[in-house]
Amino acid sequence: MYKNLAAAFAAACLFSLSPSTSAQPLKAGFVYVTPITEAGWTRQHEEGRKAVDKALGASVKTTFVENVPEGADAERVIRDLAREGHTIIFTPSFGYMEPTLKVAQEFPDVKFESITGYKTAANVAVANARYYEGRYLAGVAAGRMTQSNLAGFVAGFPIPEVLQGINAFTLGMRSVNPRAQVKVVWLNTWFDPSKERDAAMALFNQNVDVIAFHTGSTAVMAAAQERGKMAVAYHSDMRKVAPDAQIIAVTHEWGAYYTARIKAVQQGQWQTGNVWGGVKEGMVRVGDFGPKVPKAVQAEVLAKQKDVASGKLHPFAGPITDNEGKLVVPAGQALSDAQILSMNYLVAGVQGKVIK
Incomplete structure (x- = not known):
């Protein structure tokens, strides 16, 4: 295609x-x-x-x-x-x-x-x-760093691209921390710094200690910095906004x-x-680690990034179950591009629903 x-x-x-x-x-x-x-x-x-x-x-x-x-x-x-x-x-x-x-x-x-x-x-x-390739790798970092085993995700709209990101992030977390859960808040907007901040604060109040987002501003990062929490930057390196909070950035x-x-x-x-x-073509990358991330975790994530680039690691390789208990990817198989592009579910470990 x-x-x-x-x-x-x-x-x-x-x-x-x-x-x-x-x-x-x-x-x-x-x-x-x-x-x-x-x-x-x-x-x-x-x-x-x-x-x-x-x-x-x-x-x-x-x-x-x-x-x-x-x-x-x-x-x-x-x-x-x-x-x-x-x-x-x-x-x-x-x-x-x-x-x-x-x-x-x-x-x-x-x-x-x-x-x-x-x-x-x-x-x-x-x-x-x-983007989902970077999300998976960021999830690995988040899975290593979380203490509460609960991450938050501030999301714009429930389109396939966003669902891919939430799911890949969750799968990355659970690949290294099977107890990890991800709680999603939907905003139905791409850019509203006030709403983005409020959503992040609400998640932090629910025992979330690391947060990711798919919205257009730096508000979630600023909220994490203010609350002393950890955050995954998206789109850009955001250490200027959240020098202590940022653990990793997924950049385009x-x-x-x-x-x-x-x-x-x-x-x-x-x-x-x-x-x-994606990673192979240089259109997506992870890095820009924050000061809290141990060198061993950084090395692990960068090694996995090389595995994604080479095709050795596929973020959507089975077995994968959705968060309603349905097997969506059997063991030994991986989602095709067509299946990824039409994604309309959330994987096991995600607390939330796809808003129709």
Whole structure:
């Protein structure tokens, strides 16, 4: 499903990044769902945009629009960028998928990249990262560090990507600490620092001593720092916000992908398709350990990261049971990409339900 475009991505990364001979720079637009903050989802995509500028220099002109809500506003902003002559437009938010597809029909000569989307068109490619690989590895660290055997998880929406993360984190914890449990709070928003903080505080009041999250701000990390608890940073390294609380960070790296895709347009080699890269491709990594994490735990996690990259370790290898007692992955088997992408359950060890 992903092989053709993944191969093209890899090949594009090998091409020379010398400036284009075109007199006019290629215009590339980026649409961000939240403000650009010090760390988080949007910050990582902004770092990706900056990497494009550094790699391609005067041959490209990048622009961005931040804090664009999903829905009608997104459609308007994407259309405006197309009208302004942007040759390629990146839309990194799941809720931008449908607006991107709609605008793409109106501008067949413009290339669109729906980041975290899953629907393609002749001029719309999709890309995502295997965040669950990093989540599993962070779970190993959390499983080693917890004293209460109870972790918290502040979650945005119950889409497959988030469920993958919760489940992989739980499986990682329980791989080294079978008694570990993960308590989930759903927010039904990607970015609301006040709600994120309140959810974290509520979890800490329920004997949670390590917390993870899938939301857009640093509020959960700040709450952990304030309460003297431990936390897993997501999207970015967040030690500036939580120097004592952070035990590990799951970071996303978009610079190489964005640069390769823009270079493909410049060379007339862009094609639609799907990319789903992870630790192996350098799109996801764990590290940035905090001061509380023993060297032995750090070494264990980094060794397992190498095993994920090589294919030796699969986070969703059986046996796996859901939290209602149903066997979902038999021993000796592992989930396929299609099964991971359609995940709609929580695994054993998760306290919570999938909100329909």
